[in-house]
Amino acid sequence: MQEGHLPVLVEEVMSMLAPAPGSLQIDATLGGGGHTERILEATDPDGRLLGLDADGAAIARVDGRLRPRFGDRLVLRQANFRELRTVAPDAGFGAVDGLLFDLGLSSFQLADAARGFGIRTGGPLDMRFDTSRGVPAAELLATLDAAELTALFRRFGEEPQAPRIARAIVAARKTASIATAEELAALVERVAPGNPRVRRRIHPATRVFQALRIAVNEELDALQDGLAAAVDLLRPGGRLVVLSYHSLEDRIVKRFIAAERRGCTCPPELPVCVCGRNPRLRLVTRPSLTPTATEIAANPRARSARLRAAERLAA
Numbered sequence: 001m002q003e004g005h006l007p008v009l010v011e012e013v014m015s016m017l018a019p020a021p022g023s024l025q026i027d028a029t030l031g032g033g034g035h036t037e038r039i040l041e042a043t044d045p046d047g048r049l050l051g052l053d054a055d056g057a058a059i060a061r062v063d064g065r066l067r068p069r070f071g072d073r074l075v076l077r078q079a080n081f082r083e084l085r086t087v088a089p090d091a092g093f094g095a096v097d098g099l100l101f102d103l104g105l106s107s108f109q110l111a112d113a114a115r116g117f118g119i120r121t122g123g124p125l126d127m128r129f130d131t132s133r134g135v136p137a138a139e140l141l142a143t144l145d146a147a148e149l150t151a152l153f154r155r156f157g158e159e160p161q162a163p164r165i166a167r168a169i170v171a172a173r174k175t176a177s178i179a180t181a182e183e184l185a186a187l188v189e190r191v192a193p194g195n196p197r198v199r200r201r202i203h204p205a206t207r208v209f210q211a212l213r214i215a216v217n218e219e220l221d222a223l224q225d226g227l228a229a230a231v232d233l234l235r236p237g238g239r240l241v242v243l244s245y246h247s248l249e250d251r252i253v254k255r256f257i258a259a260e261r262r263g264c265t266c267p268p269e270l271p272v273c274v275c276g277r278n279p280r281l282r283l284v285t286r287p288s289l290t291p292t293a294t295e296i297a298a299n300p301r302a303r304s305a306r307l308r309a310a311e312r313l314a315a
């Protein structure tokens with residue numbers, strides 16, 4: 001097992017994915033490669049896995065750690081999972097038996113002060129998974145007006161104090177830009193300190209940091225696109241497993257699976273189906289699974305995890 005990032009709900013992921021020797025698997029969020037390592041072990045001797053990550057550092061780290069053991073059974077690409085529909089077939093994974101998404105960020109990214117993901121880690125406010133594209137968080141804070149910042153904190157952070165925080169950012173940047181995680185955390189703590197009892201466990205800037213990260217990486221749109229591509233790539237009987245860490249992500253996953261279980265998209269007032277869509281997924285477990293208290297004690301990052309799994313039907 002690698003150090004630095006413990007894979008979440010790993011036994012549950014393995015039992016839902018049920019990767020068999022010789023199968024083709026995709027890990028759409030490679031991270032530290034913890035799940036990938038277990039999947040490659042389970043698909044020994046000839047299963048192959050395509051690992052994607054938007055973050056080039058994750059690809060390089062896992063390449064160094066796992067390549068010597070698994071050789072060309074492990075295929076790695078630096079890519080956003082939004083691009084799965086083209087990246088997977090190009091890499092020889094056009095029809096697969098299992099596909100895993102473990103959303104959000106890894107402990108490596110959180111601990112890296114140069115990335116600005118962590119409230120307590122500090123560092124320049126970048127927050128991009130792929131630092132070669134897009135706009136860093138500091139630039140959003142410098143350019144969006146108060147109404148846009150309010151909408152962002154509300155939509156992606158469900159932050160009740162969004163207008164107050166947005167106004168404070170716009171006022172503060174007239175004197176100096178908000179360039180680091182420490183500066184943003186201190187500003188939020190000053191203008192929206194929240195309930196002192198909650199504050200001991202959860203920093204008042206948590207929702208603002210989440211909102212910025214989601215916006216910077218267009219995470220919710222990427223998830224919609226990635227899930228849609230995943231169902232197309234799965235063979236009948238293939239499994240989709242998704243781990244999400246907050247309600248905005250989980251809602252998308254839940255609704256997506258529900259729509260694919262239903263198939264038909266005709267309005268209920270129509271007496272017969274005219275869309276002709278068939279169900280393409282069925283549930284393989286209870287609607288969702290969460291970690292045990294023992295796992296949370298050993299790995300606090302697992303605290304908010306929720307696993308959903310579905311199987312591709314022949315439709």
Ligand SMILES: C[S@@+](CC[C@H](N)C(=O)[O-])C[C@H]1O[C@@H](n2cnc3c(N)ncnc32)[C@H](O)[C@@H]1O
Pocket residue numbers: 005006007008028029030031032033034035036052053054055058079080081082102103104105106129222223
């Ligand atoms: C929670 S970590 C995955 C941890 C991994 N399962 C393990 O066991 O080590 C999530 C990873 O997904 C990557 N990621 C997040 N969104 C992505 C996207 N849209 N496309 C590609 N990679 C993404 C992040 O860069 C991060 O490395």
